[in-house]
Amino acid sequence: MMIFYILLLFMIIACLIAVQTDNLLSSIICVGAVGTIGSLMFLFLFAPDIAITQVVVEVLALVVMIRVTISRDVTFITGDRELFGTVASIVIILVIFLAGIEVFRTLPAFGVPVFSQFSNAASQTYITEGLPKTGAANIIAAIILDYRGYDTLGEATVLFTSIIGATVILRKETRKTQERSQ
């Protein structure tokens, strides 16, 4: 139990540094730290699939982000947006946060999984019938590719969309050379 608090505190500290430091490169490295601690946390939360995915995605995202910033002359932008807007958004977000604290009492206590509180929850069936019904020993795989395979089709499509989008955004010529009918 203690380990979660320690890791979460580390994450929060890394986040604060990432948000507050002026140097973009160190900020990105701090985000990398957040992601890596996050994946460690997933491991302790018994989610090895997510931990693997998080770690590799983190590596790739870091490579991409560092490539973005390192060759460009890193612009130091200090200060935030207009004062009024900043104060207003801080106040609003603080209110949301305080409201949120109350809300988490309605959830089952930490360490008690949600599905054990509900008699007809789908997760219980996944665990008991996942292997015989789908043949996959990894219940996560059984869920994402069989029970909820439609979601995964959507997920693959999201990635496809973003790649097409990135190709479009980064293409060299945007308009044909002959001018529009004038």
Next chain:
Amino acid sequence: MTVPLPVFVALPLVTAFILPLCGDRYKRLATLLANAAVLALLVLAITTIGKSYSYQVGRWSIPLGINMVLDGLSSLLLITISVVSAASMLFSVRYMEQYTAKTKFLSLFMLMLTGMNGVVLSGDIFNLFVFLEIASIASYALVGFGCEHEQLEAAFKYAVLGSVASSLILFAIGLVYGNTGTLNMAYISQAIQTRGLNHGLTFALAMFIAGFGLKAALVPFHAWLPDAHPAAPAPVSAMLSGVLIKVLGIYAIARLLFNVFGVSDTVGWVMITLAVLSMVFGALLGIVQWDFKRLLAYSSISQIGYVALGIGMGCVLTAEGKLKWASMALLGGLLHLVNHAVYKALLFLASGSVQMATGTRRMNRMGGLAAKMPFTRLTCTIASASIAGIPPFSGFWSKLILAIAAIGAGYYWIAGIIVLVSVCTLIMYLKVQRYVFLGELPDNLRQCKENKGTMLVAMGVLALLCITMGALVLVPSLKSSLLDPAVQVLIDRFEYSARLLAGAN
């Protein structure tokens, strides 16, 4: 014959996967393929009228698997999406020739369509989120399609606010899961009926409204819309303003409020407040714009307010038990949704036609185009008359029904605001007529010509719809097959979950 529901998602999806393979060499083939797919979807969507069935993906019964649900509301939205996308696609055949990477554009367009169809048909809340993301990400890329200053900034702003909205929605989904232990909307609804709303679910509902409100650009979440919608290429603007904000925003809110969380007074008044703010601010800010498409974008904010007003009034009146007026308000809201999709798409296409001919969007650099572009002028006038609510045209009927519902339920001030905003809208579009089509023709525009071919066909079809759309309420058989089932789905509230759960067992 009932069409298997996955076809509505799989057909555009597979087309979108094939299109980039065509490359620039087979561009004509790709265009043909995309148009054929969109037309096929339109035909398939029309066959769903009056039907109501669900489909369990992978033959897993809910809540194990995901289900897709077709009912009156989904059917109405499917048809709206198909009509607007068919017209925009036809328009883009010629319009997008000015840009490179046309096959990629077509692919993104189909992906956006996939996302919207998926959202409308989904019966699972996380699945709804996934398809919402597909549609959103495709629209971020499409807004930035031109890669010019304005487009890039608008796309970034849109992407940031859209991602914040998505995070809020996902967090809310987590809260709902934590409180009900299921993700299927019918089961969530059942859990809420038996155990009532607690703090967690109320907070989740607030987050849902904020997230979907961001996607729908209701004031005060509207900051991205006046940048994003004008920046996109005209057919994309037509899709974004015409259907995207309604499907991702209004549809999702309506579905969650009525069929899942259950209506209450407070939520209804929140919706009405947001709606009235949107109507008034959109109209007032729109009047002072000089950019043609930006004016249309502000007008979209104002008009989405009408739709949200219908939903909000429906919510309050259902909670108060005045079912007759509630169904009237919902009818007005949904009719306005359809009407606005058609005429705003037409207006954006007309603005694209003007922009293509003149090369500018500033209204004070235009003028006298009536003689040069008679067809664009005609269609634009029809659309303006519809949006301003001039009697025989479509917009009049929906506003009338909304006003009658407001008066009937005793909220006279709402009816007053409806009329006032309508007057503002009229002023807005008189300004368009005055500065774009009438007045002096500037010297540098002497050469400009009317556009040809498919662009005019697309605009003509939409203009025809604008004129005849009044039939949706006036002809009883149309009304009872299209609009009434949609209203009924919302009015019946928990009938939705009862029907699906009965089908599951």
Next chain:
Amino acid sequence: MKGMTVIVKTVSSWTKVLIFLFGIYIVFFGHLTPGGGFAGGVILACSYVLLLLAYGREFAEKNLSLGTASKFDCAGALFFAAIALAGFLYGSAGFFYNFIQQQYLAGHNTAFKLVSAGIIPLANIAIGFKVGASLFMIVILLSAFRPEMSGREKE
């Protein structure tokens, strides 16, 4: 970009094979052990990213050009969609129907074998293929982007 020093190049030419193999393992055993198509696909992409970083963009693109990667991307996505649609062969309620498992493998004790779980390993392979190609594309695109107008509008 010319790439890095000889030491880095030598080491990465050894490790890239191992990383690639590891990615393939993760993809193929996704239904038995942690991992799966997505994580494996990212690892496959990472082995190419290693090449890209160590040897420079030209070398990496010689191995797998952007056009080819784009075709792989589409092909992987189409493969996955085809797996989903193949269920329609077994009636109109068959979207995402795990037809191999339900029709052919049910009743046989296939648990913990590599060939088990019907469409799941196939879908894992399709996803791994697709994800690897598309993430490789992203990295290449982002590192290759140096248009001519670079810096034109700097003050």
Next chain:
Amino acid sequence: MPYTLCFLLFTIGLLCAVVKKNMVKIIIGLMIMEYAVNLFLIMLGYRTGGAAPIIDRTNINPEGLLDPGFIATSVDPLPQALVLTSIVIGLGTLALMVSICIRTYERYGTFDITQIRRLQG
């Protein structure tokens, strides 16, 4: 309590995305928000002293049935499946936003969004 800390993470990200004016910082804020949401979802399924939802040969009885001990200790697999999807969605959004960001940088030579607005005029 861990939920609250997780929500704190979420609000830090939200604050960063809303207040900062550097495009890279905004993207970082969004990334943090996403980590927080993913963590929150996984925490919902956590069971003290549980086991990962991956069946091993040792979890199978001699009769070929699933060991009841495993059923009683396994954590909730459903949120994990959701998070897998949500990580991919996050990566997709990130890729698209980074490309918009780079393109903008090449145009303006800065990551400052307020300055970009000024340059646009």
